[in-house]
Each structure stands twice: as structure tokens, then as C-alpha cells.
Amino acid sequence: MTTKERPKPFLIPHYCKGCGRCIDSCNKHCITAGTEIDPLTGLVPVNLDLEACNGCGLCIDACPEPYGLSPMPEGVDPSNFELQDPAKLFGEKQSAAPPTSEIPDQIIPLPRVEPLVIKGNYAAAVGALLAGCRHFFGYPITPSTEGAELMAKLLPKLDGFFLQAVSEVATVNMMYGAGGAGLRAMTFTSSPGFSLMLEGISYMIGSELPGVFINVMRGGPGLGNIAPEQTDIKLACRGLGHGNTHAISFTPSTPQEMLDLTMLAFDLSFKYRNPVVVLGDGYLGQMTGKVTLPSTMKRPGIPAWAVYGDAKHRANINTSIYLDETDLEKHNHKINAKYELMEKNEQRADLFCADDAEVLIVACNTPARMAKGAVEALRSDGIKAGLFRPITVWPFPIDLLRKPLEKAKRIVVVEASNGQLEDELRLAVSKAGIQSLPPVDSVRHMGGILPQLEEIVAEVKGKKVAA
Amino acid sequence: MSTVFYDKFERHSHAEGLKGRSTHYCPGCGHGLAHKYLASAIETLGIQDRTVIVSPVGCSVFLYYYFDVGNTQAAHGRAPAVAIGHKLANPDSIVVSYQGDGDLASIGLAEIVSTAQMGLPITVIFINNAIYGMTGGQMAPTTLMGQESATSPYGRNQYMGQPMKMAELISALDGPIYVERVALFDAKQRNRAEKAILKALKLQVENKGFAFIEVLSECPLHLKMTPEEAEKWVKETMSQVFPLGVKKDLTETEAWFNPPAAIFDPGMVMTVIGGENQAPKRNCTSFPAHIAPNDISLKLAGAGGDGAQTAAMLIAQAAVNEGFDATHIPSYGPESRGGTSYADVHIAVGEVLSPASPRPNILVAFNAPSLAKFGPQVKSGGTIVYDSSTISEPPPAPAGVKQFGVPFTGIALTLGKPVVKNVVALGALQAVTNIFPTDTFLTAIRQALKEKAKVIPLNEEAFARGQKAVAKQ
Ligand code: SF4
Numbered sequence: 001m002t003t004k005e006r007p008k009p010f011l012i013p014h015y016c017k018g019c020g021r022c023i024d025s026c027n028k029h030c031i032t033a034g035t036e037i038d039p040l041t042g043l044v045p046v047n048l049d050l051e052a053c054n055g056c057g058l059c060i061d062a063c064p065e066p067y068g069l070s071p072m073p074e075g076v077d078p079s080n081f082e083l084q085d086p087a088k089l090f091g092e093k094q095s096a097a098p099p100t101s102e103i104p105d106q107i108i109p110l111p112r113v114e115p116l117v118i119k120g121n122y123a124a125a126v127g128a129l130l131a132g133c134r135h136f137f138g139y140p141i142t143p144s145t146e147g148a149e150l151m152a153k154l155l156p157k158l159d160g161f162f163l164q165a166v167s168e169v170a171t172v173n174m175m176y177g178a179g180g181a182g183l184r185a186m187t188f189t190s191s192p193g194f195s196l197m198l199e200g201i202s203y204m205i206g207s208e209l210p211g212v213f214i215n216v217m218r219g220g221p222g223l224g225n226i227a228p229e230q231t232d233i234k235l236a237c238r239g240l241g242h243g244n245t246h247a248i249s250f251t252p253s254t255p256q257e258m259l260d261l262t263m264l265a266f267d268l269s270f271k272y273r274n275p276v277v278v279l280g281d282g283y284l285g286q287m288t289g290k291v292t293l294p295s296t297m298k299r300p301g302i303p304a305w306a307v308y309g310d311a312k313h314r315a316n317i318n319t320s321i322y323l324d325e326t327d328l329e330k331h332n333h334k335i336n337a338k339y340e341l342m343e344k345n346e347q348r349a350d351l352f353c354a355d356d357a358e359v360l361i362v363a364c365n366t367p368a369r370m371a372k373g374a375v376e377a378l379r380s381d382g383i384k385a386g387l388f389r390p391i392t393v394w395p396f397p398i399d400l401l402r403k404p405l406e407k408a409k410r411i412v413v414v415e416a417s418n419g420q421l422e423d424e425l426r427l428a429v430s431k432a433g434i435q436s437l438p439p440v441d442s443v444r445h446m447g448g449i450l451p452q453l454e455e456i457v458a459e460v461k462g463k464k465v466a467a
Numbered sequence: 468m469s470t471v472f473y474d475k476f477e478r479h480s481h482a483e484g485l486k487g488r489s490t491h492y493c494p495g496c497g498h499g500l501a502h503k504y505l506a507s508a509i510e511t512l513g514i515q516d517r518t519v520i521v522s523p524v525g526c527s528v529f530l531y532y533y534f535d536v537g538n539t540q541a542a543h544g545r546a547p548a549v550a551i552g553h554k555l556a557n558p559d560s561i562v563v564s565y566q567g568d569g570d571l572a573s574i575g576l577a578e579i580v581s582t583a584q585m586g587l588p589i590t591v592i593f594i595n596n597a598i599y600g601m602t603g604g605q606m607a608p609t610t611l612m613g614q615e616s617a618t619s620p621y622g623r624n625q626y627m628g629q630p631m632k633m634a635e636l637i638s639a640l641d642g643p644i645y646v647e648r649v650a651l652f653d654a655k656q657r658n659r660a661e662k663a664i665l666k667a668l669k670l671q672v673e674n675k676g677f678a679f680i681e682v683l684s685e686c687p688l689h690l691k692m693t694p695e696e697a698e699k700w701v702k703e704t705m706s707q708v709f710p711l712g713v714k715k716d717l718t719e720t721e722a723w724f725n726p727p728a729a730i731f732d733p734g735m736v737m738t739v740i741g742g743e744n745q746a747p748k749r750n751c752t753s754f755p756a757h758i759a760p761n762d763i764s765l766k767l768a769g770a771g772g773d774g775a776q777t778a779a780m781l782i783a784q785a786a787v788n789e790g791f792d793a794t795h796i797p798s799y800g801p802e803s804r805g806g807t808s809y810a811d812v813h814i815a816v817g818e819v820l821s822p823a824s825p826r827p828n829i830l831v832a833f834n835a836p837s838l839a840k841f842g843p844q845v846k847s848g849g850t851i852v853y854d855s856s857t858i859s860e861p862p863p864a865p866a867g868v869k870q871f872g873v874p875f876t877g878i879a880l881t882l883g884k885p886v887v888k889n890v891v892a893l894g895a896l897q898a899v900t901n902i903f904p905t906d907t908f909l910t911a912i913r914q915a916l917k918e919k920a921k922v923i924p925l926n927e928e929a930f931a932r933g934q935k936a937v938a939k940q
Pocket residue numbers: 008009025026027028029030031052053054055056057058059060
């Protein structure tokens with residue numbers, strides 16, 4: 001290439017910030033500092049005098065602005081060039097990326113097999129595999145670790161990825177990445193680890209990204225202990241990081257539900273483009289039970305919105321930043337509309353002898369099993385007891401509670417926490433405008449102790465027993 | 468202008484007026500140059516469709532205004548973790564983590580160090596301008612000694628620690644294959660910077676490994692200098708502290724990153740999960756209601772290593788094989804400390820309600836403390852089986868409870884394998900309670916030992932000996 005053929009630089013003064021970086025890059029001294037303020041930008045663009053220019057291009061390399069100094073387009077005469085519309089010069093397209101498109105999920109029939117006899121943590125892991133999750137990120141923490149260990153054992157056999165992250169903070173951000181790419185990603189954690197993930201969960205909600213968090217709750221606050229406590233109901237329902245955040249939060253009470261609800265969690269997470277939390281408790285994680293496998297599994301596709309890293313998804317972006325206040329408010333309205341849909345469609349509860357119950361016991365997770373046993377015992381003693389077991393704590397299944405509330409003369413909330421479930425109950429009742437709530441009593445334990453059947457029976461019968 | 472930049476920056480204030488073509492960066496800021504070199508590398512390598520850029524928190528948070536590629540915006544410091552998520556989700560994607568000094572060298576240290584060490588083919592562009600830009604000129608981890616900033620108004624001193632030399636730190640790790648520090652202050656350096664960024668990306672395209680390019684950049688605004696002075700400062704002062712050049716180059720490494728596609732074959736998935744399509748033969752004609760009408764509660768208690776948990780699992784498996792519901796909960800939490808280990812098991816016709824066993828129908832005790840603690844809790848009409856090898860003087864059985872001593876440990880020792888004492892205990896349990904037929908237990912044992920078939924005969928023998936020991940009494 002001879003010097004003659006090299007294009008000389010070209011500059012639309014409005015795109016020049018007058019930084020002067022180009023000035024000393026030019027050995028031929030073609031560029032000089034400007035003296036006139038550009039009325040459009042308020043900046044002072046440089047002057048170009050290309051008499052001596054040899055087209056070396058060094059000034060172009062020195063200009064930080066993408067549309068600053070550029071090689072002269074063919075056919076432009078800079079001496080009488082007048083900018084009218086930049087689009088006329090560079091074309092009108094905003095992005096050359098093809099329109100985004102979806103690769104749909106596939107539902108694949110499974111061979112019928114015998115029920116498994118496995119721990120709750122294992123059941124959730126198996127559920128994740130059947131839901132099509134092939135990406136696990138996590139940090140070991142008792143009492144959730146067996147779930148992660150099983151994934152570490154099984155995922156490589158399915159050519160999936162198990163990755164032990166440097167921390168829970170990194171974990172949730174890996175999920176942000178993999179979920180943002182449109183794939184099914186998950187983690188197992190326990191209360192202190194869940195606390196660390198909250199920032200990332202807020203970002204996932206803000207960026208509308210899916211992901212499944214299995215939080216096998218343990219005793220707190222602080223390091224607490226590794227025994228079962230329903231200590232994070234408050235976090236899952238009211239404290240998922242900063243900002244306007246909610247996520248569907250399941251409270252399974254059997255290994256079977258650990259599997260079923262984990263599978264459902266993936267589907268809902270993608271349906272709403274929002275994280276989903278499965279709150280187990282330490283007891284349930286360790287509990288072995290009979291688990292029947294479903295008749296189908298999923299081979300997930302790639303949603304249209306994903307930032308997958310291919311031509312079909314190039315136009316996409318995952319972000320939670322909206323600089324303009326009206327844009328951010330609009331975004332929050334959009335998120336709120338999703339919350340309303342979830343509140344309308346995703347309330348779940350299990351009712352046991354609740355229709356005619358005069359004493360309605362409210363409990364979830366493992367304490368609900370003790371409560372169910374207590375209901376049977378009380379019924380055999382002629383006491384009309386029933387169980388209302390929320391399967392989602394957010395949204396609280398208030399619509400399903402209305403009917404049993406008509407008959408109930410007394411409510412007993414049984415929980416392994418300081419009243420976090422009762423708070424959700426009261427808030428839901430209040431928001432639903434339910435005027436008359438019968439007296440609410442409670443059987444509560446903290447520190448890793450679970451309410452026992454006998455205690456519940458005694459409370460209902462009006463007796464206290466020593467714990 | 469590179470085709471990798473959008474023709475119009477729609478995301479920049481909806482491309483109003485000149486914002487459709489101008490960056491949000493201050494005049495003379497180095498970010499724009501790094502952007503141009505990155506765009507030109509993407510264009511040169513023909514990877515625009517495959518590229519995902521993770522933008523950080525900092526002045527370059529809005530990198531996605533400009534790059535016509537897949538864009539992701541990450542939480543402060545977490546871009547490398549997000550990059551890993553993207554890379555593993557689609558190993559064919561080209562993932563760039565673009566970060567500033569506060570993001571990478573302060574709040575995100577754990578993420579960058581661990582990601583670099585992991586060595587996945589990811590490209591990190593690290594813009595070091597020795598100051599916090601977006602938040603308004605505070606001290607950065609890379610601020611020089613003596614340098615004034617909004618949070619080191621009298622100059623950085625020893626109490627604030629020394630500047631972080633990230634390129635050196637990252638190059639000391641085993642994970643990365645290419646680490647270079649470049650600058651932007653003159654044509655020669657800019658040329659090097661452009662080449663380094665191209666090379667770092669190329670190494671990813673070739674599936675070779677992790678590359679880290681530190682770019683000494685100018686922040687004229689917060690250095691309170693003209694762009695020209697800032698260039699001079701980086702050249703004469705900053706690059707004295709942060710020496711330029713290649714810190715590590717293993718670019719001759721073999722390509723290695725080529726993971727196979729994930730498997731979704733249902734047969735394979737079932738095999739991996741361990742689903743059995745053959746129903747085990749049922750031996751029970753009805754629920755063992757002679758023990759309890761519809762829900763039997765058991766407790767197995769001993770010291771860690773006695774095998775109480777495994778025995779409990781086998782009972783639960785046996786029950787499910789017979790079509791009943793069953794649960795097993797290991798001793799858990801504080802109780803599992805100090806060497807005690809106990810298991811609660813329930814077997815129910817329908818559904819197990821409360822899975823704990825505070826008042827068991829059956830207790831299997833492996834040592835004296837367990838027998839002393841749980842013996843009195845056994846329900847009237849219930850049964851206790853204990854290890855008479857370790858418990859020579861058992862307390863009297865509670866009223867209405869039958870109590871049997873069987874030398875679990877002694878028998879296991881004669882078989883040469885003390886660990887099978889739990890299977891001896893199961894044999895004894897079967898003989899004493901007839902909870903399930905012998906074959907039900909043996910099936911469960913064989914299932915559990917599927918992958919260790921060699922030890923099945925030994926376990927069968929242990930079970931039989933446990934049964935015989937009861938028959939002799
Ligand atoms: S192309 Fe070279 S000679 Fe011409 S103005 Fe630019 S730097 Fe100067």
C-alpha cells in the first residue's frame with residue numbers, strides 16, 4: 001500500500017471531545033487544538049489541516065471516541081461537508097444482530113422405575129437433574145452439603161458442570177451468568193450462605209434472571225448451629241436483598257416434595273424470569289423417605305431473551321441498571337406485575353382435616369409433619385383439629401386459608417423459629433382485608449429444636465409440657 | 468469505526484441528540500481507547516455473534532451502550548464469576564470480563580483471583596487508572612503512595628497500604644496463560660495495547676486459557692489534569708510503580724477446553740440417578756400390624772461407627788420395597804457430637820406423619836448409654852434388642868417391654884469384620900420381631916451392596932448369625 005492510497009482522517013466535529021489525544025500522535029502536526037466552542041456539545045473540537053497528512057492513521061488509533069476520528073469515507077469532500085443527520089452518513093441500523101429467537105424446551109418421557117429411598121437433599125438434586133439442570137454452582141455448608149455432593153458425583157456423568165465456587169457471593173453470580181445465558185442453574189446452601197447470596201438474588205430479580213436456590217435452613221443468628229430451624233422464612237419473604245424483591249418460596253415437608261418442588265421451581269423460575277427459593281430445613285435435608293419419580297423429564301431449550309453468546313441472541317442484554325428515574329419506575333411496575341401474577345397463580349397449600357377444624361394448626365416444613373401427627377392424635381381424642389400447611393410461604397396461600405378460617409375458633413402456629421411464619425400469616429390476613437382472625441397461639445422452638453407431636457397436642461388441649 | 472460498535476447508541480439516553488454517537492466518558496478518558504481495541508479485536512477474529520461482554524460497576528458500567536454483542540451487567544466486583552457462568556453455559560461463547568480497579572482489585576479480589584486460578588478460557592480487560600471514577604475520585608486499591616484522592620486527601624500513606632499490582636499477582640498464579648500490562652499514553656503503547664487485547668481474545672478463541680490484560684489508563688477528571696498531563700503522568704509516574712510488559716506468556720499451551728454437550732438421554736439419566744425398573748419381589752402379605760396397627764416407630768442407637776444409620780436405611784428400603792411408606796432421620800445437630808449416633812425410623816401403611824421416634828415400638832441399642840437413655844422411652848408392648856457383647860448388665864426392661872441381648876459385636880468379630888455388627892443386629896431384629904420376612908431384609912441388603920457384590924455373602928452370613936443367636940435363647 002502506498003501512502004497515497006491510505007485514507008486520511010475524517011472528523012465530525014460534534015463527536016470530538018477536544019481531548020487533544022490526537023494532537024501529539026501526529027508527527028506531521030496536522031492537528032491543532034481548537035479555539036471555537038461547538039454550540040451543540042459545548043466542547044472545543046480540534047482543527048484538522050490535512051495538507052501534510054500521509055494517512056498514517058496514528059491519530060485515529062489515538063482517538064477514544066468510536067465515532068471520533070475515522071478513516072475518511074469514500075466520496076466525502078471534507079472541505080464542504082456539512083452534517084445534517086449522522087444516519088445519512090453511517091446508515092440507520094442500530095444493531096445488525098438478527099432478531100432473537102427461542103429454542104423451545106422438550107418434555108421427554110421417562111422409563112417407569114421403582115421409588116427411590118433417598119434423603120431430602122438427594123431428592124432435590126435428583127429433581128434438578130430431571131428438570132434439566134446441568135449447571136451447579138455452590139459452596140459447601142452443612143446441612144445442605146449432601147445435595148451438592150450428589151451433584152458433584154452425578155453431573156459429570158451427564159457431561160454437566162459442577163463448580164465449587166470461592167464463596168457464596170461468587171456462586172450466586174455464576175448463577176447470574178449461567179441463568180443469564182438462559183440455562184437452568186442452581187445451588188444448595190444453608191442460612192449463613194443464603195445471607196451472602198442476597199445481593200446477587202436482588203441483581204437476578206432486577207435483571208429478570210432465573211435460578212433455583214435450595215436453602216436447607218439451620219439455626220441462627222450468626223454461626224448458630226447446624227440443627228434445623230425455619231430461620232430464613234423472613235429473608236425469603238421479606239428480605240431478598242435490596243430493592244423491590246420477591247421470589248416464589250417453597251416449603252417442602254417430605255423428600256418427595258423436595259424433588260417435586262425443585263422441578264417445579266425450575267419451571268416457574270423460567271416462566272416468571274425470577275429466582276425461586278426452596279426452603280428446606282436441616283431435618284428434611286437429612287431425612288430419608290420414599291420418593292416416586294415423575295413420568296417425564298425436561299431437556300431445556302434456550303429462551304429468546306437469553307444472552308447465550310450466539311447470533312440468535314446477540315441483541316440481548318441482562319442488566320438491572322436504569323439510570324433514568326422514570327425508566328426505573330417503569331421497570332419496577334413491570335416486576336410488580338409479575339409479583340401480582342405469582343400471588344394470583346402460585347399460592348399452594350396442603351389442607352388436612354381443615355374443612356371442619358375448630359383448632360387450625362398452621363405449620364410448614366418438617367414441623368408440619370409433627371403437626372399432622374398431632375392432628376390425627378387429636379381427632380382420635382374427639383378434638384376437631386386440622387392442619388393448614390403452606391407449601392409456598394411467598395406468596396402466602398391466603399386464598400386457600402379463607403375457607404378453613406370460617407370454622408376455626410383458634411389458630412395454633414407451630415414453627416421452629418421465633419414467629420416468622422406467624423408474621424407471614426398475620427401480614428397476609430391483614431393485606432387480604434380479613435377482619436376477624438380467631439385467637440392465635442403458638443408452639444415455637446429455636447436453636448435447632450423441633451416442636452414435637454406431644455407438645456402440639458398438649459398446647460391444643462390447653463396444657464403445657466416441659467420441652 | 469468498527470462494526471462491533473452499534474451504529475447508534477440507543478441505550479445511551481435513548482440515543483437522544485449526540486448521545487447516539489458519543490460515549491459517556493470524559494474527554495481524554497482511556498476507556499474509549501480500550502473499547503476501540505476490544506471492538507477491533509472482536510472484528511478481526513470474526514467473533515461478534517459469539518461474544519458476551521460482562522460490564523462491571525464503575526465508569527464502564529455502560530459498556531453495553533456501545534458494543535453490538537451479547538451484554539451482561541454484573542454486580543460490583545463479580546464480573547469474573549458472571550463470566551464463568553456464561554462460559555460454562557455456552558463453551559462456544561467468547562466471554563470478556565471488563566473491569567476497573569475498584570471493581571477488580573478491591574471488592575472483587577476473591578472473584579478475580581479464583582477465576583484466574585481456575586484458568587478457564589476467559590479474557591479479562593482490567594482498566595487501572597489509580598482512582599475511583601464513577602463514585603467521584605476516591606482512593607483506589609491502585610492509588611499510588613502519596614497520591615491525593617477524595618478519601619486520601621493528604622496523600623496515600625502507609626496506614627492505607629500499598630497499591631495492588633494485579634498483573635504481577637495474577638501472573639504468579641498457575642491458572643492464567645497470558646498476562647500483560649499495557650498503557651495508552653503514546654502511539655507505541657497504544658499499538659501494544661491493541662495487540663495484547665487481540666492476543667488475549669485469540670487465546671480464548673483457540674480454547675487455550677485465561678488471559679489478563681491490565682491497561683494503565685488515564686482518568687483526567689479525577690487526576691485533575693488535562694488529558695495531556697494525564698498521559699504524561701501515567702508515562703512518567705504511574706508506570707514506574709506498575710511496570711509495563713508481558714508478565715507471563717504460556718501461549719504455546721495446547722488447546723484443552725472442549726467440553727462435550729450435556730446429556731439428556733432419559734435412559735442415561737435414569738441410570739445415573741439409580742432408578743431400578745425391576746420391582747423387588749414382595750414377601751409380606753400384610754403390614755406387620757402385630758407390632759403397631761399402622762405406623763411402626765423404631766429407634767437404632769449407638770456410637771458413631773456402629774452402623775446404626777446404615778441399618779436404619781436398610782429397614783426403610785425394605786419397607787418401601789414392600790410397598791409401605793418409610794422415613795429415616797439420622798441423629799442430627801448437637802446430638803451427633805460426642806460420638807453418639809441414633810436413627811429414627813418410621814414405617815407406615817399409608818403415609819408417615821411425624822417422622823421422629825420419641826416413643827419407639829422397637830429399640831436397637833448398640834451400647835449401654837443408648838440403652839439407658841432410650842430404653843425407658845420404649846412403648847409398652849414394644850421390644851428392645853441390645854448388643855450383649857458391650858452391655859453386660861442391662862437395666863431391667865420397662866414394664867410390658869420385651870428385651871433381648873444378642874452379641875452383635877462378638878458375632879461380627881468371629882466373622883472377622885466388626886463393621887457387620889449392624890447386619891447382625893438386623894438379623895436379631897428380624898428374628899425377635901418378625902417385622903418383615905428374612906427375604907425382604909436380604910433383598911434390601913443386596914440392593915445396598917449392588918456395587919460391592921463381593922461382600923454380600925459376608926453380610927448374608929452376619930444376618931443369619933444374628934437370627935440364629937435369637938433362636939438359641
Ligand atoms: S493520519 Fe497520520 S499524518 Fe494524517 S493526521 Fe493522522 S496522524 Fe497525522
